[in-house]
Amino acid sequence: MSSSLTARERVRAELTREITDVARRQLAVDGASGLSLRAVAREMGMASSAIYRYFPSRDDLLTALIIDGYNAVGEAVENADAAVPPEDHGGRWMAVCHAVRDWALAHPHEYALLYGSPVPGYRAPQDTVPAAVRDTVVYGRIVSDAHRAGALNPPDTTQPPAPPSFHEDAARVRELMPDVPDDVIVRGLIAWTGLFGWLNFELFGQFNNAILDLAAAFDHAMRCQARTLGLPA
Amino acid sequence: MSSSLTARERVRAELTREITDVARRQLAVDGASGLSLRAVAREMGMASSAIYRYFPSRDDLLTALIIDGYNAVGEAVENADAAVPPEDHGGRWMAVCHAVRDWALAHPHEYALLYGSPVPGYRAPQDTVPAAVRDTVVYGRIVSDAHRAGALNPPDTTQPPAPPSFHEDAARVRELMPDVPDDVIVRGLIAWTGLFGWLNFELFGQFNNAILDLAAAFDHAMRCQARTLGLPA
DNA sequence: GTTCGTCAAGAGCAGTGCTCTCTTTTGTTC
DNA sequence: GAACAAAAGAGAGCACTGCTCTTGACGAAC
DSSP states (O other): OGGGSOHHHHHHHHHHHHHHHHHHHHHHHHOGGGOOHHHHHHHHTSOHHHHTTTOSSHHHHHHHHHHHHHHHHHHHHHHHHHTSOTTOHHHHHHHHHHHHHHHHHHSHHHHHHHHSOOOTTOOOOGGGHHHHTHHHHHHHHHHHHHHHTTOOOOSOOOOOOOOTHHHHHHHHHHTTSTTOOHHHHHHHHHHHHHHHHHHHHHHTTTTTTTOOOHHHHHHHHHHHHHHHHTOOO | OGGGSOHHHHHHHHHHHHHHHHHHHHHHHHOGGGOOHHHHHHHHTSOHHHHTTTOSSHHHHHHHHHHHHHHHHHHHHHHHHHTSOTTOHHHHHHHHHHHHHHHHHHSHHHHHHHHSOOOTTOOOOGGGHHHHTHHHHHHHHHHHHHHHTTOOOOSOOOOOOOOTHHHHHHHHHTTTSTTOOHHHHHHHHHHHHHHHHHHHHHHTTTTTTTOOOHHHHHHHHHHHHHHHHTOOO
8 A cells, every 4th residue: 555655645754754763863862851852853954843743742752762662672572582492481581581681782761761760741652552562472472382381380389379359460461471370470470570670770770880790690680580480491 | 066057057958958848849740850940949939040059950959859769768668677577587578568669659750760760861979879779788688687597498499500700799799688698699689670670560650451459469479579589478 | 347258139041842823835626 | 737725844932941150149257
């Protein structure tokens, strides 16, 4: 259908893409709060008011960048997962961890926009959700595959009893982790939030002056995390 | 020595405190990027330029708020820990978890300022460090106490081998967790980053539409986390 | 009692998001 | 091909920001 686009629609799509490209470059340099519509317009050689023909507000431009970011990290995670034999569940977990970390280190400001504190006053619209869960879908599939293959042997089966309300929440999470029992859901959530918690500490400076070989520590920590999830080391 | 302060010094200290109070209120409402020196000045009935007599820049005011925030959460954690019998290491861990979460829920914007993405262009000065580690000091003492009391029985001793560089990093972390072997250091870091990772997911919206009973899920997850740390359930 | 350092105030600069109006360009229809 | 409508760009302007500079006024020390 792209051939059915009028010339005007094509140039509009092209300009929209160029705006987000320029904006993403500015985001990479100055961070989210340094993103300026006027600066984008200046760099593109057009009047600042013209940008509003393409993005009704700064927040809308930010939303576009956020969706792009989620898709970028999601794609990186998908590729990393696909490069490992499906039955090597531990390897897939480590591949996903490193894919997220590599992407985060390469795009720290974008990572902060996605997984850091939300921009105050900014409310993420619902259409970011599909892109936002792409990485989680991959992760859920790994856990699910490992469980169905009988490859999950959590080291300790005496988990504290879950509260009644957790069963409903677990059911919702199970949509991303099919066929998995509640206790594995908990371990899965802990490992997943643990990955991003560690990355946040690393990227946001909490490890400063304490952990120097960040790459090695991350790899080791995620490997241990895999063990508590029940994945083979 | 406070009696030796001149009247001018006293009123200066008082005004400085009032500025941070007003700024903290604005921070709580609008978030970090909504903090405006001019608005603070307006609310205090003084000229915007006068604020600069007390804080040379907006970042310096932000730094003051950050230090206050770290101290607030640190104090909350200290009090929570002190309210539990010292030999109840599992109870102390859960008390610390809930103290951090309660404080975060009561001051979401301040929490985001401390543990979320750093304000772009803002470089935390070194004098935030003592306040920033108050909660970590408490946590390290709990792990250390539990280990020395022989109360730590990690469920799985077959931890993957640590890389050589990790020994040096572990030695630095051990300053906050005395007498603890390397493998417990790893577990300790994983649990600590896991706490904040979970809280970030909860506070920054990643759990939206998935986990509804957030309080129950948090309690359960941290209880499970305690088990993998080796603390009694 | 004069001098000197501190403080508040005001104006001003460069920048921001956003809106409004006006003109130009473009695509469609007769 | 001319006429018209829709879309897009340009520019001025509003209210706001952080920050600087200058000008006065006040209080404390000598």
